[in-house]
Amino acid sequence: MEPDYILCDSHAHLTDNSFANDLDDVLKRAREAQVGIIVVPGNDISTSERAIQIAKEHEGIYAAVGLHPHDARLLELERNTLEHIARVGANDGTVVAVGETGLDYYYNLSSREDQLAAFRWHVGLAHELDLPVIIHSRKAEEDIKSVIKLVGVPTASGVLHCFSGDKDFALWGIDNGLQVSFSGTITFNMTADAESGTKITPLRKTLIETDSPYLAPVPKRGKRNEPAYLPFTAEKLAADRDIHVDDVYAETTLTARELFQIPVDFGGAIIYEIGGNLYVNLTNRCTNRCVFCIREFSDGVGGYDLRLRAEPTATEIVEAVGDPSRYDEIVFCGYGEPTIRWETVKEAARAIKKAGGYIRLNTNGLSAQITDTDITKGFPGLVDEVSVSLNAPDAGLYYELCRPEFGDKAWPAVLDFVQKARAIVKTRVSMVRHPTVDEEVVRRFAEDLGVPLKVRG
Ligand code: SF4
Numbered sequence: 407m408e409p410d411y412i413l414c415d416s417h418a419h420l421t422d423n424s425f426a427n428d429l430d431d432v433l434k435r436a437r438e439a440q441v442g443i444i445v446v447p448g449n450d451i452s453t454s455e456r457a458i459q460i461a462k463e464h465e466g467i468y469a470a471v472g473l474h475p476h477d478a479r480l481l482e483l484e485r486n487t488l489e490h491i492a493r494v495g496a497n498d499g500t501v502v503a504v505g506e507t508g509l510d511y512y513y514n515l516s517s518r519e520d521q522l523a524a525f526r527w528h529v530g531l532a533h534e535l536d537l538p539v540i541i542h543s544r545k546a547e548e549d550i551k552s553v554i555k556l557v558g559v560p561t562a563s564g565v566l567h568c569f570s571g572d573k574d575f576a577l578w579g580i581d582n583g584l585q586v587s588f589s590g591t592i593t594f595n596m597t598a599d600a601e602s603g604t605k606i607t608p609l610r611k612t613l614i615e616t617d618s619p620y621l622a623p624v625p626k627r628g629k630r631n632e633p634a635y636l637p638f639t640a641e642k643l644a645a646d647r648d649i650h651v652d653d654v655y656a657e658t659t660l661t662a663r664e665l666f667q668i669p670v671d672f673g674g675a676i677i678y679e680i681g682g683n684l685y686v687n688l689t690n691r692c693t694n695r696c697v698f699c700i701r702e703f704s705d706g707v708g709g710y711d712l713r714l715r716a717e718p719t720a721t722e723i724v725e726a727v728g729d730p731s732r733y734d735e736i737v738f739c740g741y742g743e744p745t746i747r748w749e750t751v752k753e754a755a756r757a758i759k760k761a762g763g764y765i766r767l768n769t770n771g772l773s774a775q776i777t778d779t780d781i782t783k784g785f786p787g788l789v790d791e792v793s794v795s796l797n798a799p800d801a802g803l804y805y806e807l808c809r810p811e812f813g814d815k816a817w818p819a820v821l822d823f824v825q826k827a828r829a830i831v832k833t834r835v836s837m838v839r840h841p842t843v844d845e846e847v848v849r850r851f852a853e854d855l856g857v858p859l860k861v862r863g
């Protein structure tokens with residue numbers, strides 16, 4: 407099963423004249439292409455106002471307010487109005503960032519002095535309004551760094567949009583707490599330097615954007631760009647990094663939602679209660695493709711729809727759980743594999759435990775492959791109990807039933823995980839009843855492992 411996640415286009419100039427006649431069609435195509443969130447930056451007062459208007463009229467659209475470096479010479483004329491509309495928009499939730507601002511030493515349409523003054527002013531405004539800043543940089547890396555050093559990264563962070571710099575500039579941004587946004591240019595023939603920028607940026611720091619109407623990705627290159635073309639960039643990013651495109655959808659949308667503080671309709675339930683336990687649905691992604699996986703046959707369990715359009719942040723999970731002491735257990739399970747989101751599990755579990763919750767982790771036992779670390783070391787004080795999907799008494803049956811993407815490394819890894827987990831916390835294994843598996847044989851195998859077996863229907 408492929409998750410039905412939405413994408414966030416973190417930068418689309420829907421205020422451009424080229425969208426004047428067919429904006430509704432453009433937005434309809436965006437929705438059909440799973441692009442559920444769009445951030446529309448402002449270039450001056452009139453486009454900032456228009457961005458806010460579009461945001462008010464359409465679900466999933468948010469505005470940013472700013473003066474483009476090309477027009478930086480207008481700062482004195484426009485700053486008071488820009489500040490006013492940014493403040494009002496931030497209060498009513500339509501404005502989620504300051505920008506676009508930055509420096510463009512390629513076109514130099516405003517003088518460098520004017521650009522520097524305007525950029526400093528925008529970063530200061532982002533500090534004041536507690537909004538992230540959207541930074542445009544073209545041939546101006548050193549001065550971008552100096553201004554940020556001088557004024558400081560806003561508490562709400564920021565993004566290097568339409569990234570075209572080299573590896574060092576990407577690293578500098580990440581070290582300074584900024585995110586990096588890639589556009590359709592990654593589908594063009596890139597220089598080795600620019601390419602390494604896309605590869606070294608961790609997925610959780612990565613945003614994607616169309617920068618519509620410019621820079622349409624291959625295979626639409628040369629056409630007017632629009633948000634519906636964002637999946638081409640997502641697919642290229644996944645191919646470059648050799649990861650699932652679902653990971654790009656899930657993580658870039660999460661990063662964008664966290665940066666811009668954008669709430670979302672999850673589509674499915676992120677928590678659900680069954681028999682006194684509260685289950686947390688963190689992800690629909692999994693590294694196995696079990697033949698009996700309920701995701702293949704149904705949209706959820708116990709009457710709950712668990713198909714997500716986006717994954718919850720740790721804060722959203724903690725808020726949804728509320729008072730954990732009302733439940734016997736808080737179970738991190740997901741309609742997928744929770745350790746794919748181990749950092750979020752840790753963050754949420756820490757807060758829930760502090761509030762008196764008892765934490766169980768339901769996992770496929772492949773976290774060592776998924777995270778490249780031994781997560782059991784983090785269990786003390788965080789996870790009270792673990793349930794591992796074993797499903798089979800030997801490697802052959804396991805591979806036949808669970809079809810792990812890690813191939814023949816998976817079975818030994820599951821057994822190793824069970825041993826490590828049981829040395830630290832209460833651990834059990836589980837199996838789903840299946841005609842090819844003898845329950846008693848699995849039970850004896852579990853006994854040999856030194857853990858109890860839970861059989862599911
Ligand atoms: S491990 Fe669980 S979520 Fe993943 S495919 Fe198997 S049954 Fe489905």
Ligand SMILES: [Zn+2]
Pocket residue numbers: 417419447506617
């Ligand atoms: Zn732009």
